[in-house]
Amino acid sequence: MKRILIVEDETVIAELERDYLQVDGYDVDIAADGTQGLELGLTGDYDLIILDVMLPGISGFEVCRKIRETRHIPILMVTAKKEDIDMIRGLGLGADDYITKPFKPVELVARVKAHLARYERLVGAKESKQSKDEVRIRGLYIDYTARRVYLHDQEIVLTTKEFELLYFLALHPNHVFSKDQLFERVWGMDALGDAQTVTVHIRKLREKIETDTANAQYIETVWGAGYRFRL
Structure with missing residues (x-):
């Protein structure tokens, strides 16, 4: 129950x-x-x-x-x-x-x-392939099962939506997603709010995982198109 x-x-x-x-x-x-x-x-x-x-x-x-x-x-x-x-x-x-x-x-x-x-x-990790349970990209480690994120062995505390957004982008490196696409995939079509929520969460993520937010190493802005996770 x-x-x-x-x-x-x-x-x-x-x-x-x-x-x-x-x-x-x-x-x-x-x-x-x-x-x-x-x-x-x-x-x-x-x-x-x-x-x-x-x-x-x-x-x-x-x-x-x-x-x-x-x-x-x-x-x-x-x-x-x-x-x-x-x-x-x-x-x-x-x-x-x-x-x-x-x-x-x-x-x-x-x-x-x-x-x-x-x-x-x-969180149904048991239904996911093991390869998707852990993502490792250039010092960034995402443990989906434990829902924890580490950057150069230092744990980064993320909110639920920050984690889901980062995990989704990291699973699809080099793929450009518009704000509307990310909002639909992470928040769901029935969620209240709008695509501006994505912008806020991207900014928060960058503050936590990027050494220099002006020169993003992980989450890039593709002007006029959306965001891309660099492989």
Whole structure:
């Protein structure tokens, strides 16, 4: 049974979300503030986290950042403010998706199902060939099974989407992908957002893996076309 953590300080909303998810067969826990949510998110064996932005104690943004340092499970953020949506899109917080209040519980359940299914496909390493489990290119080592990345033997901490984007590009070296193609392949056609998200994540990746971001050694910009991973 899949386990889901709801971090929500509005009791009525949290219990409504829990009830709908339990009807669909999920095991659900609720945390009423950011501090408890962070503790459970870091120590509990959860498959997905539903995380409200506005929380007492620690904000949802900070909870998301800290969980992303060690966990790669899907995080669905809940917000009621457009400004928060812009932050989720632009700051590379590590959230996989967001949903705005008010929302229909059935929509939330549908999002949860979609992200769990997609995550299972991505981490289904046993169905992948061994050659795809590990990618080694000029000092960069990607361990798909462990979902860890090393640059010259130093581990690089990536968000879920940063890892997926890097892994996808590295599996297709010297192939040019447009921003729209990358958004469809990594985020999925049903994901909210747009191709500008790809630009933000490419910039974040370069900051983490490139010695000189102005002269990229791994991820090149092909002007007017998209991005290419150099072999």
